[in-house]
Amino acid sequence: MSPQVEVIETSELGDRSYIAHDGVSAVVVDPQRDIDRVAELLDTRGLTCVMVVETHIHNDYVTGGLALAQRTGARYVVAAADDVAFARHAVRDGDELTAGRLRVRVVATPGHTDTHLAYVVDDGDGPAAVFTGGSLLYGSVGRTDLVDPDRTEELTRAQFRSARRLSEISGAEDAVYPTHGFGSFCSSGSSTGAASGTMGDERRHNDALTETDEDAFVARLVAGLTAYPRYYAHMGARNRQGPGPADLSPVEEVSPEELRKRIAAGEWVVDLRDRTAYAAEHLAGSIGIALGQQFATYLGWLIPWGTPLTLIGEDAGQVTAAQRQLVRIGIDRPDGSALGSPRDLAGSDELRRYPQVTFADVAEARGRDGVVVLDVRRDDERAHGHIPGSVHIPMHSLLERLDDVPEGQLWVHCAAGFRASIAASLLDRGGYDVVFVDDEYAGAVSSGLATG
Structure with a gap:
C-alpha cells in the first residue's frame, strides 16, 4: 500500500501542510506556525511524529517546523545548503531517510528557491507520495521572482527543469502533494484548481510538462508574474532564524479611551467586521479589513511593518480567529483588542460612514x-x-x-x-x-x- 497522507489546509494563505504516515510513524511536511492543528491530528490518529521536513525556506508564512520538532523530539529536516541559525538534520539531493516503514528520498528541485527540495515518500509497496512544495503545483509551478527579481529568468529555467526531473523519476500513479497552489501568491502560471492529483495528471495538464520549449515556458511564466504581498520580505529571514512557538493566548482588551488615543497617535486600529457593516458605521480613524480568507494577506501587505496593531471585534472569537491568521505571517501579538459595536467604543461625534x-x-x-x-x-x-x-x-x-x-x-x-x-x-x-x-x-x- 502507499503511504497514508493527511492534509492540513491553510486556505487563508492558499497553502497545505501534510502528515505522511504508516499508521504509526509520521512525517510532517511544511507545517504552519500554529502547530496545535498538527498536534491535534497526530493525537487523533494515534501517530508519533518522527520527522518534520521543510521543502524550502518559506516566503509566505512563518514555519512551525522547528517548534514542532522540538515539541515532539522529531528530526528536523532542512536543506544543508540553507544558512540557518538552528540545529537541523541537513540533507542533500539523493539522501534517503526512514520513518517507521516509510522511506523518504530527497530530490533537489531549485527554482522557487535556490535550495528547494522535494520529498518522495514510499513504503516499498504501491505508488509513492511526492511532496513538491513550491516546485510542481497542480497544473503549474511556484513563482520564481521571490529570491531576486534580477534572477527570475535563471530560476524559471531551473524551475522548468526541476518539474521535468520530478516527472521523470516518478510513476504515473504517484500522488502529488504541493504546498502552494491553492490561492497562494507563491503560485504562478495557470493552476488547474485541482484539489488532488497524480504525476500522470500533471504530465497531461501541467504547463511545465506539456510545454516542450523551455524558452516559450520561461517567457510565458515571467510575463504572467503579478504583484505579491509586501510582508513576504520578512518571512525568509524569520524562518532562517528559527521561529519559536506561537503565542495564541488571549489579547489584552483596551478601553474606549485608550483606543481613541491609539488612533490619534496614528497606530493601526483594524475593524474586523463585515465590510457592509463597516461602511454603514465605524470608528473614525479605524481601518476596515473584514475577517475572512484574505484578512492576513492584505493586512500584512499594507501595514508598515512594526506598526502597533489593535483589533476591533464584535466578540472575542473574532479577535482569536484574526490572531491565528496573523501569527502565521509573523505578527506575533496584536497590541490590544476592543470588543463591541462602534457605538460601544466611541461617542456619536467619532463615528463615520460612507455610501x-x-x-x-x-x-x-x-x-x-x-x-x-x-x-x-x-x-x-x-x-x-x-x-x-x-x-x-x-x-x-x-x-x-x-x-x-x-x-x-x-x-x-x-x-x-x-x-x-x-x-x-x-x-x-x-x-x-x-x-x-x-x-x-x-x-x-x-x-x-x-x-x-
Whole structure:
C-alpha cells in the first residue's frame, strides 16, 4: 500500500501542510506556525511524529517546523545548503531517510528557491507520495521572482527543469502533494484548481510538462508574474532564524479611551467586521479589513511593518480567529483588542460612514462633476480592461501614492469588493470623500460599462 497522507489546509494563505504516515510513524511536511492543528491530528490518529521536513525556506508564512520538532523530539529536516541559525538534520539531493516503514528520498528541485527540495515518500509497496512544495503545483509551478527579481529568468529555467526531473523519476500513479497552489501568491502560471492529483495528471495538464520549449515556458511564466504581498520580505529571514512557538493566548482588551488615543497617535486600529457593516458605521480613524480568507494577506501587505496593531471585534472569537491568521505571517501579538459595536467604543461625534453602491450606480454617476472612479485592482487586471476615464492606483500601492489621488468624490472599485472595501477605509481614514463600490466587476463588463 502507499503511504497514508493527511492534509492540513491553510486556505487563508492558499497553502497545505501534510502528515505522511504508516499508521504509526509520521512525517510532517511544511507545517504552519500554529502547530496545535498538527498536534491535534497526530493525537487523533494515534501517530508519533518522527520527522518534520521543510521543502524550502518559506516566503509566505512563518514555519512551525522547528517548534514542532522540538515539541515532539522529531528530526528536523532542512536543506544543508540553507544558512540557518538552528540545529537541523541537513540533507542533500539523493539522501534517503526512514520513518517507521516509510522511506523518504530527497530530490533537489531549485527554482522557487535556490535550495528547494522535494520529498518522495514510499513504503516499498504501491505508488509513492511526492511532496513538491513550491516546485510542481497542480497544473503549474511556484513563482520564481521571490529570491531576486534580477534572477527570475535563471530560476524559471531551473524551475522548468526541476518539474521535468520530478516527472521523470516518478510513476504515473504517484500522488502529488504541493504546498502552494491553492490561492497562494507563491503560485504562478495557470493552476488547474485541482484539489488532488497524480504525476500522470500533471504530465497531461501541467504547463511545465506539456510545454516542450523551455524558452516559450520561461517567457510565458515571467510575463504572467503579478504583484505579491509586501510582508513576504520578512518571512525568509524569520524562518532562517528559527521561529519559536506561537503565542495564541488571549489579547489584552483596551478601553474606549485608550483606543481613541491609539488612533490619534496614528497606530493601526483594524475593524474586523463585515465590510457592509463597516461602511454603514465605524470608528473614525479605524481601518476596515473584514475577517475572512484574505484578512492576513492584505493586512500584512499594507501595514508598515512594526506598526502597533489593535483589533476591533464584535466578540472575542473574532479577535482569536484574526490572531491565528496573523501569527502565521509573523505578527506575533496584536497590541490590544476592543470588543463591541462602534457605538460601544466611541461617542456619536467619532463615528463615520460612507455610501455603498453598485456598478449600475457608477454608470449613472460617471461624468458628473467631481466624481472620480478609482480602480484599485492590480496592474495585470487593469491591462485586461477598465472603466474608461477611471483612475488607477493598485490597492497595495495606495498608501505610498496618496499624492496621486485626485480631488473629488472617490468611487472606489476592485474586482469583487473586498480590496475596494479596504482601500475605501484607508481613504476615509485620510479624510477623503469616499463611495464604496461593492459589486462584481464582471457585471460592469457585461453591461458595457467596462472595456473588458
